[in-house]
Amino acid sequence: MATPMTASQFLQTLRAEGVTVVEVGNWRHHNRNTKGPWGPMNGVMIHHTVTSGTENSVNICYDGYSFLPGPLCHGVIDKQGRVHLVGYGRANHAGLGDHDVLRAVVNETKLPHDNEADTDGNRHFYGFECINLGDGKDPWPEAQKEAIEKVSAAICRHHGWSAASVIGHKEWQPGKVDPRGFTMDGMRKRIAERLAGKGGGGGTQDPGPEPPSKPQYAPFPGSGFFHVGQKSPLVTAMGRRLVAEGCGHYEDGPSPEWTDADRRSYQAWQQKLGFKGKDADGIPGRTSWDKLKVPAS
Template sequence: MATPMTASQFLTALRDEGVTVVEVGDWEHHNRSHKGPWGPVHGVMIHHTVTRGTANTVQIVKDGYSSLPGPLCHGMIAKDGTVYLVGYGRANHAGLGDPDVLAAIIAEKTPPTDNEATADGNRHFYGFECENLGDGKDPWPDEQIKAIVKVIAAICRHHGWTARSTLRHLDWQPGKVDPRGPGMQWDDILADVSARLGTKPPTKPAPTPTTPVVDLSKLVAAAKADPAASGTPVTYSGVRTVEAALVDAGYLAKAYSDGHYGTATIQAYAKWQRHLGYTGADADGIPGRTSLTRLGDKYGFDVVA
């Protein structure tokens, strides 16, 4: 737990750790702090972008989307290891996550498996998006991994934290899979951060999440129920998994990845069906076995009937 660094301290900490930094526009004052508090901070969260091309990615994380305004992080870590600072203060990167995970990060312990989404992560975490397609195949170059380690170490060093004050998006919010792909070895990253800080590496490895499983019948039932978005409990946890995939596919805004298979999710899934070549009643936004399996194959979940 700590008071956030000032923007000047943040920049200095990164540069002192050897991070190659590019300042983008008026990043020091670009934030979403008018929408909620920023701080106290408890750790650093790492994401992948599901984008291609550094310039395009910087623009996206800086400006965001109409339904999810930027900044979408504090810094974007490019393939070559350059860190582009796009915002500072509250940013739309973490969203709601598991309060038990938050408690573990505060205590600098191994986080439990996330199964809730009720705690405000945008308030409590520094966020870094990393340029990667997020398909589980796009590799993570050594330069990018080294930059991730330096960024984490810089922030932990300033606040007196250990490597256990770091988490992935997949540790925080049910249904998320980022970051992933060849070269993304989280235990090695935590060990390297500890080495830079001169502390002992975590005694327990970060948990390796099992592949999420989505039950088609339960998902269809949730889709047909079309629950209201406000005040309605999540009807089936697999909805979050599918919504996370639709976000990664670019068909659903993050703001609507809420566990409710409502109108926005139906429209997004219909776009996925049309992408696969379905038309008419076959592209109505209600999942079928083939379309759901293909979505899972691409974005990291299994399907059962």
């Protein structure tokens, strides 16, 4: 169990994981808190929208319907991997679910079959709606699945949870089928790898072929390696190279701990290479890393 993050902490946590965030309307104060408690938090729940089109889907999740007011989640993940924040606080996304499932999420144990709907899920879960028709045919682009991986890992990392704290709506409420198109076990494996510093092979960020191995330089450790709380001599070596390239944004010089100064410095390096937009978010990708030529320890 955990106290909900503040809206500012939530935003910072997602960005620190390399998530491309779009802030929608008055999302920080858009919630259903007057209808019941929010918290303690126990996990992350993934849904699909059964809609198409980014603008249409985001508007629906922000406003809701006459019979189900918005917000219908906290973030909408589009097919390009962008996360549109539409609410923060209690949201109409989880509904009633199985208390045995909640107990398993809290204990991070194997999920039982959901056969009851007696527990308020809106109180206990962060919710993300993913734009997909849910017909088993609508594709799930890798950028979208990587964004699911990132937002889940970011929240789990903040609260000290494992990937077992991430579930699908279909695992919570009887009769639900979302998300449809990938397995939650497979997604939890991806999230676990990212939490272990092995996830994120670069995805759509800094796209480009992997150059031949050069033993004198440190190999790319994966974008999941770079997160708040990471401490490694590799971070110091990277920072020194960024300073050497004229991209350093440090007050006291590079240190072993990954900080916002490292992210801003790396963003300057990506921009120097010509990357723009989400390809210059300050989280290392394989192509920019290899061009930086960080010395191997």
